[in-house]
Amino acid sequence: MSLWQSFLEAIGSLSANKTRSSLTMLGIMIGVGAVIALMGLGEGTQASITGEIESIGTNVLFVSSGGEADNPEALTIRDAQVIADPSLAPSVKNVAPVLQGKVEVSIPGESTSTSLVAITPEYHLVQSADVAQGLPITDDQLENYASIVLLGTDVAEELFNRTTDLIGEKVRLNGQVFTVSGVLEEQGAAGFGSSGDNQVLVPLTTAQMRLLKRASSDEVDLIYIQANNAEGVPAAEEEVAQILRSRHRSTLGEDDFEITTTQSIVDMAETITNTLTLFLGAIAGVSLLVGGIGIMNIMLVTVTERTKEIGLRKAMGARKRDVLSQFLVESSLLSLGGGLIGIMLGFGIAIMVGRLISIDAVITVEVVLLATLFSAAIGLFFGLYPANRAASLEPVEALRSE
Amino acid sequence: MSEWVVDARDLTKVYQMGDVEVHALRGLSMLIEPGEIVAIMGPSGSGKSTLMNMLGCLDSPTSGEYYLDGERVAGMVDDQLADIRNRKVGFVFQGFNLLPRSSALANVELPLRYSSTNGRSRRGMARSALEVVGLGDRMNHRPNELSGGEQQRVAIARAIVNEPSIVMADEPTGNLDTKSGDEIMELLLSLNHDQGTTLIVVTHDPEIAAHTGRVVNIRDGRVVMENNL
Ligand SMILES: Nc1ncnc2c1ncn2[C@@H]1O[C@H](COP(=O)(O)OP(=O)(O)O)[C@@H](O)[C@H]1O
Ligand SMILES: [Mg+2]
Helix, strand or coil: CCHHHHHHHHHHHHHHCHHHHHHHHHHHHHHHHHHHHHHHHHHHHHHHHHHHHHHCCCCEEEEEECCCCCCCCCEEHHHHHHHCCCCCCCCEEEEEEEEEEEEEEEECCEEEEEEEEEECCCHHHHCCCCEEEECCCCHHHHHCCCCEEEECHHHHHHHHCCCCCCCCCEEEECCEEEEEEEEECCCCCCCCCCCCCCEEEEEHHHHHHHCCCCCCCCEECEEEEEECCHHHHHHHHHHHHHHHHHHCCCCCCCCCEEEEEHHHHHHHHHHHHHHHHHHHHHHHHHHHHHHHHHHHHHHHHHHHHCHHHHHHHHHCCCCHHHHHHHHHHHHHHHHHHHHHHHHHHHHHHHHHHHHHCCCCCCCCHHHHHHHHHHHHHHHHHHHHHHHHHHHCCCHHHHHHCC | CCCCCEEEEEEEEEEEECCEEEEEEEEEEEEECCCCEEEEECCCCCCHHHHHHHHCCCCCCCEEEEEECCEECCCCCHHHHHHHHHHHEEEECCCCCCCCCCCHHHHHHHHHHCCCCCHHHHHHHHHHHHHHCCCCCCCCCCHHHCCHHHHHHHHHHHHHCCCCCEEEEECCCCCCCHHHHHHHHHHHHHHHHHHCCCEEEECCCHHHHHHCCEEEEEECCEEEEEEEC
8 A cells, every 4th residue: 555545544543533643643733842942941041041141242351369379379460561561462452450459439428349359550451341431440540549430320320320421420339439431331131140331440569458358469350351353362372372381380280370262252152051951851852752652552452453454454455564654654753743743833932932031043954854753753663563563463363353 | 468367276375363373374376367256155254254365466365376467466465465456456335435535536547547548537537436336416415415335436446447447346335235235236246247347356245146157165265165156
C-alpha cells in the first residue's frame, strides 16, 4: 500500500476517535510547546544580555586585585601609570584607575545613600560618563584635591527634585562639603549591576584623602583600560598582565590580579543562560517522554481493538510491512499533529511572556524544524512496539478475535 | 492455468494446546478443477475451517503438500503467503468482516490496495465487481446503511475483485436469514455459472449443498465421503 493511502487511512481512523486522538496529541503538544517557549525565551534573554553588555563597549577591560594568589598586592596609581606607557603597552589607549564605595550624600533636609566612584579625567573617555551640564573632572581638580562632585541624575532627583540648574549647589558627602560641578547624562536602566544614574563622581585624589581611605595612599580598587579597538583587546590583556606580573613580582606564582573583558562577561552570561535553557529544556523534554508513552499506550489499545480488522487486511494480502506502516503512520500523525500545534502554542507563549518581561523571544527556523522532526520521531519510536505487535499477528488468530 | 486449482495431498494440522496435541486435519487430500464448485460439510469441530485456512493460504499445514494454481504453498514465508492470498484467493466470511467506516466501494477496493493496481483501475474494478453482485446503486453506502444480505454481497464483490483462482466461503449464510441466505447462495452459484469462478463453500445446509456439483464430507480431519452430483 502506498504511503499516501496509509496517510488517508490513518486520517480516517484518527478522526473516527476524535476525543481520544486529541487527548493523546495534548501530551506532545504541551511538551513541544514548553520546549519551544523555553528555547525562544532563553535565546531572547541571551540576545538581550549580550546586547546590553556590548553596549558598554567591546574594547574595554578592567583589572581588579585578587586572582588566584593568597596575598594579593593591591593595585596602585603607579600600576596605572605604567600601563598607560605606550612603549610598554602599545595596544592600550586610555587608562582610568578608580576607587569605589558607598557614600551618604545630603543637603539640609534630604539625604541619600549612593555609589561613589573616584576618578581621573580619563574615566570620562573609558566609561559612558558624559556630563550633561557642567564640566567633566579635570587634571587641575585632580592635582588640587578639589572638593567638587558630579551627580548622577537619580541622585540629583532624589536631593533636589530636578536635574538642571544645579551647578554651584553645595552637598555633603559623608558630612564634608562639596560643590556640584555638573550632572551626568541620564543612562537609563542598565539591566543589571548598579545603575549609572545612581552614583556620584569625585576626583580620585580627593577621595583618597578624605572619603575612601585605603591601606596605602596610592591604592586603587579598579583600573579601567580601553584598548585601541575591539580586535586589540586580547593583545592589551596580555600586555597588562605582563606589566602587572613583573611589577607585582608574581611571574612565577599565581597572578594576584584579575583581568575582565567585556567578551568574558558575555561568555559567562551565555554559559549561564545556556545552562538554564538546557535545564528547563530537559524538564520540558520529560513531558515529551510522557507524551510519547501516552501515544504508545493509545496505539496498543488501538491495535487490540482492531485485531479483527488487521486479520482481515492480512487475509486480503496485507504484508507485515503494510500493517507496520499503517500503524506507524497513525502514531507519527498523532505526535506530528500534536507537535505542530505545540510549536504554535509555544510561539504564542514565548511572545506573550516575552512581552511581559520585555524580552524579544527568538524562535529560529532551526528550532521549529528540529521540533517538527523530533515530534515525528517520537511518534515513530513509541509507535514501533504497538505497530510491530499488529504486524506480527497471525491472520487466523486475528480473524477469530472479537 | 494449471490442471488443478487445488492440489492438496495428505495435509495434517496439529495444534499444540499446552501438553495436548489437537489433530485438526489427519491426512486430507483434495483435488479441485478450475470452474468447480465444492461444498464442504461435516459436524462442528471436524476441521472444515482449518481446511479452509490451509487452502486459503492463511495458515501453513503441519505436513503435506499443497499446490494452489500450480504454485507450491507449503514452505512459503508470511509475506509470500500474503502475496499469494492477494493474487489467487478471495474470502467470504460468515461475519462479513467489512471495514465499518468505509463505503462499499472502498471495502471492495481493499484487496487491490495491497496489490500494484493503480488508483484509477482500482476504482473501476471495484465498481464492476459491485455491479456484478447487484449493488451498482449502493457503492457509497457504509456497511451500517446496508442489510445483512447486502453486506455479504459487498464481501463477495471484495472476494472476486482481484479475479482470484478460487473463492473460499466459510459458512457465508450462517449470519443471514433464510431468504437472504438463499439469495447469497444463488449469487455464488451464478458467479460460478456465469464467470467460471472456482468456489469452495462450507455449509451445514444439505439443501445448499445439493445445488453444488460436488459435496465433500469431513469428519475428524478426514474426508469420509464424496458425492459427485
Ligand atoms: N487455533 C487452534 N488451536 C487449537 N485448536 C484448534 C485451533 N483451531 C481449531 N482447533 C481445533 O481443531 C479442530 C477443528 O476445528 P475447526 O476447523 O474450526 O472445525 P469446524 O470449522 O469444522 O467446526 C477442533 O477440535 C478445534 O477445537
Ligand atoms: Mg468452522
